[in-house]
Amino acid sequence: MTTTQSTWPAVPDHDTTAATGPAAEQAVLDRVPRGLLIDGHWVDAADGATFDVVDPATGDVLARIADATPADGLRALDAADAARHGWATTPPRQRAEVLRRAFDLLQERREEFALLMTLEMGKPLAEARGEVTYGGEFLRWFSEEAVRIGGDHSTNPEGTGRAFVTHKPVGPALLITPWNFPLAMATRKVAPALAAGCTVVVKPAELTPLTTLLFADLLLEAGVPAGVVNVVPTTTAGDVCGPVIADPRLRKLSFTGSTPVGRTLLAQAAQNVLRTSMELGGNAPFLVFEDADLDLAVDAALAAKFRNTGQACTAANRFLVHEDVAAEFADRVTARVGAMRVGRGTEDGVAIGPLIDDRAVAKADRLVTDAVERGAVVRTGGHPVAGPGTFYAPTVLTDVQPGSAILDDEIFGPVLAIRTFRTEDEAVAAANDTEYGLIAYACTEDPARGQRLMETLETGMLGLNTGVVSNAAAPFGGVKQSGTGREGGAEGIAEYLETMYTLTPDPFRRTKGAQR
CATH class of the missing domain: 3.40.309.10 (Aldehyde Dehydrogenase; Chain A, domain 2)
Structure with missing residues (x-):
């Protein structure tokens, strides 16, 4: 039962000899926005607060960025809610083309993103390049899934009516991402949400927010409308996310992180009966x-x-x-x-x-x-x-x-x-x-x-007989205390869709006095 062993999905044939060193590092850091992304604009935190992002390999400060407050979190939700209807009614093909443009832009800038991840998270540059490939595949996969949101139509068993099953975007979503895969965890959540027609507020990890900020800027360049994607880095995650989760306008929560934090978030989400996806701890x-x-x-x-x-x-x-x-x-x-x-x-x-x-x-x-x-x-x-x-x-x-x-x-x-x-x-x-x-x-x-x-x-x-299973086209997730829901595959977009059933009378059923 032998299979071939791989690490990440195959890396496209791009130049992987891009310059490194202090000048190249500073150049990529200079590209990263330092603010919060709210309603299509890069803005300061409400109180002007900032925090440092540190290179774990050296202890050096890489950048100082805006530190969101609870008020900023609600401003981001305001923007997501205001953009909700417009994005949900955007034709699926247009949503797909935005995600595909984001994929293409990411491939063009793969070395820039790889170097940034290595700086803020510490992973070897070769692995960071692999993450760009892997993370990009979620953009490409869900750009294809956006136009395949289906439904069902059938005659009911009694023959008295027609049943229609349709799917609609669940609504504004809060996406909380971890520090260890700062690009792939963002694309794995943002891409299916946008493909389904949902607007989002992203709370990146305090330790590695720079990649998410650069990715959000790339999404704007790809054509994502104002308010559809909002990003609020913060050092006080509980204070910022709590009011957003409690707000009835929020309809979806997706979290990747530890099981204890996941349990707390599930308890909070229960108050408004939010749809949840939880990718938690493992052993x-x-x-x-x-x-x-x-x-x-x-x-x-x-x-x-x-x-x-x-x-x-x-x-x-x-x-x-x-x-x-x-x-x-x-x-x-x-x-x-x-x-x-x-x-x-x-x-x-x-x-x-x-x-x-x-x-x-x-x-x-x-x-x-x-x-x-x-x-x-x-x-x-x-x-x-x-x-x-x-x-x-x-x-x-x-x-x-x-x-x-x-x-x-x-x-x-x-x-x-x-x-x-x-x-x-x-x-x-x-x-x-x-x-x-x-x-x-x-x-x-x-x-x-x-x-x-x-x-x-x-x-x-x-x-x-393999040591790596992750793939954008396959459902990622666990059982027991490792979480609920799935990311990737056809299952991934279903996490951001509500199912609606409609019954209508059978148009061919004769009724009293009806004539043909």
Whole structure:
């Protein structure tokens, strides 16, 4: 059951040798708007407040941008509500063409966006280029879906009437995006909303708002009308989002982030019975069976664990390896991980960039220390890396014992933790022993086992003999405490549509006194 291994969707044949260095970095930073986007205009915060955005690889301030207040959040909702009818009644083809122009502009400016993401988030430049490709695909996919919003028509079972099922935009939406994929998470939410005919207020992550601001500016250039997309970066997310969620004009909430925050938002959304999409935490198992192709398994493991320096909700968190192949698997991944270069993402050959802040470093170190104290063995890494910047050495742990916090907590760092199993049933039970269910991975050459895993693993997504599953054309999302709803695929636009049923009398049914 061998499949080819990839990382991101294939990168188009564009020049990837664009200049880096202080001049290039400053040039891209100079392109980023510093204000809030409200009703098509870049404006200051109501109180004039600003905050700094910092490069996690150096600690240097990259830019100072407007810090939205609760009043600004409501001003953004005012604009989205005012633009609601006009955008909802814009012909689907016109909405599609705006999204397609945005896709084309993003391809033209791919190096600019890639460099900006590397600066504010820290990921290696090669991965940032991959995110531009991936994020752009949501614009292209949903530009195509905009003209495919369908419906249904049927005669009712009694033969007395005709039933029509139609779909309409749900209304103004609040989109709250995370810091780890600042472009792709914005396009994954904004594109289906706009395709469906919804207007939006975007609240980007405080740590990485610059990419979203530049993307919003690109949307204006692509022809998005004033008020359709509004952006309110802030350091007080709860204060700004709370009044927006409580306002009855808001009809949709989409959030990507931690499960505890998601639970709070769901409780707030319940007051107005909002449509919600929640992409929350994960604790992904990665199963390696005794019949696995180990070359493929190692490649898949490294992709699933170390992409984005391990800072992804889809990152493999627990490596469950059959005892017959555990030693060889550990030797192979240790050799590969030990050779990974750590550094600023703009440097050639860097595989592991910084973690997002010092709290992330402390968390990774705490989890590793706890595992070692319980009997785990550090094969490579296992410590923070001296600054400047917030780095943690890529790490492999073996002999991780039950009860270790690293098996329960989402690591969000470059730490690969291995424990062993003997039987398939034992592996599945261990994989399902978590409150989360976003994604799982498994490597096996047995097709029947692969089919069994599709049935027995409690997860919203499964990577079978692959370490990356995300694709704009497929539904992304989880089960249990990993969230509700789906992003991407045909399911992605449905999240922004309401269903309406209309019954009319059968036009061919004879009624008393009727003549033909």
